[in-house]
Amino acid sequence: MYARKALELDSSLVEAQTTLAFIQSHFNFDWQGAKVKFDKIIKNNPNYPIAHLYLGNVLLFTGHINEGLAETKKALSIDPLSSAMNHVLGRNYFHARKYDSAILQLQKSITLNPRFFQSYTNLGYCYLQKKQYAQALEAFSMLPPGMYDLGGHGNLVRCYGYAASGDKTKAMELLKATPSETQLKFPTLMSQINVALGNNEEAFNYLELGYKTRALPLIMLKIDPAWDPLRFEPRFKALLKKMNFE
Numbered sequence: 001m002y003a004r005k006a007l008e009l010d011s012s013l014v015e016a017q018t019t020l021a022f023i024q025s026h027f028n029f030d031w032q033g034a035k036v037k038f039d040k041i042i043k044n045n046p047n048y049p050i051a052h053l054y055l056g057n058v059l060l061f062t063g064h065i066n067e068g069l070a071e072t073k074k075a076l077s078i079d080p081l082s083s084a085m086n087h088v089l090g091r092n093y094f095h096a097r098k099y100d101s102a103i104l105q106l107q108k109s110i111t112l113n114p115r116f117f118q119s120y121t122n123l124g125y126c127y128l129q130k131k132q133y134a135q136a137l138e139a140f141s142m143l144p145p146g147m148y149d150l151g152g153h154g155n156l157v158r159c160y161g162y163a164a165s166g167d168k169t170k171a172m173e174l175l176k177a178t179p180s181e182t183q184l185k186f187p188t189l190m191s192q193i194n195v196a197l198g199n200n201e202e203a204f205n206y207l208e209l210g211y212k213t214r215a216l217p218l219i220m221l222k223i224d225p226a227w228d229p230l231r232f233e234p235r236f237k238a239l240l241k242k243m244n245f246e
Contacts, residue, residue, distance in 0.1 A: 014045045018054060025058050027214050029243045034058055049078040053088055061219050062245065065096045083113035091122045095223045099126045117143055121157055129225055133165035153182055156189050163196035164226075171197065184209070188217040192226040204235045211239060221245065 004020070018041055025034030038055035045051060052075035060068025072092050076085045090105030103126050109119040120142040127136035140161045143154035155174050163171035175183075175193065183190050191206035210218045221227060222245045230236040240246045 014041060014048050014051070017041050018048070018051050021051075022054050025054070026216060026219050029219075029245075031058055031062050031244055047078055049075040049082075049085065052078070053085065056088075056092065057219070060092050060095060061222060063222060065223075068092060069096060081112065083109045083116045083119070086112060087116055087119045087122070090119065094122055094126050094129075095220060095225075097129070097225065099129050102126045117154075124157070124161055125226075128161065128164045133161075136165065137161050153178065153186055153189070156183070156186055156193065160189060160193045160196060160226075163193055168197060186215075187213065188215050192224075195226060195229055200230060200233070203230065204233070207236075207239060211242065218243070 004016075017037070021034045021037040021041065024030045024037065035055065035058050038051055038058065041048070041051045042055065052071045056068045056071030056075060058068075059065075059071060069089075069092055072089045076082070076089050079085050086105060086109035090102045090109055093099075093102035093105055103123060106119045106123040106126070109116055110123070120139045124136040124139035127133070127139060137158070140154070140158045143157055145154045155178050159171045159174040159178070162168070162174065171193070187206040187210035191203045191210065194200070194203035194206060207218070207221075209215075221243060222240060227236070237246065
């Protein structure tokens with residue numbers, strides 16, 4: 001692993017330390033162990049924004065909402081003109097269910113970089129939760145139809161938007177037009193689409209595929225409102241336990 005090799009050459013490299021703590025938390029689900037490492041990294045490097053950002057994720061994803069938002073805000077205060085930092089705070093407001101704050105922050109991210117497509121996705125998600133379906137679909141319309149970095153597939157996001165807004169016919173049209181190999185690349189999004197369509201069994205199958213393949217968006221399982229309809233199901237609770245959320 002390159003991060004470990006980098007630390008062998010220079011044990012003080014904050015970027016490598018942060019990368020390993022990120023893997024420990026976001027892929028290996030060792031939330032507590034990673035938190036200890038992030039705390040140490042930040043103590044030694046208080047002005048490194050990425051460490052604050054990832055610690056904010058760890059806190060937020062494990063249910064420590066206010067503490068997570070505080071760390072994300074700290075990261076942004078260090079790098080205030082970063083569209084990515086502004087986006088993450090907006091996304092984290094969304095997961096904290098502070099939708100109006102999220103919308104304002106995501107719009108700021110888009111102003112800084114109109115091609116930061118993840119912000120349109122999360123902006124649409126906010127409008128869906130507020131049942132402002134036209135605004136949600138307008139935000140999703142800004143996404144390219146194909147893949148984009150660290151986001152999803154534009155047509156699948158729009159599919160979710162139609163399904164969540166009640167237009168299951170349009171959602172199914174988009175789903176059928178999306179190749180199965182593309183669907184398999186986005187198991188968490190496919191799970192959310194199936195929740196919105198009322199196909200809970202298939203939603204669980206995609207969640208378990210996401211766990212097997214370590215799909216990064218699965219780290220939001222404990223807090224993402226899209227999965228609220230599944231929260232009391234035994235399979236959902238079992239997955240939370242496997243990911244060390246319970």
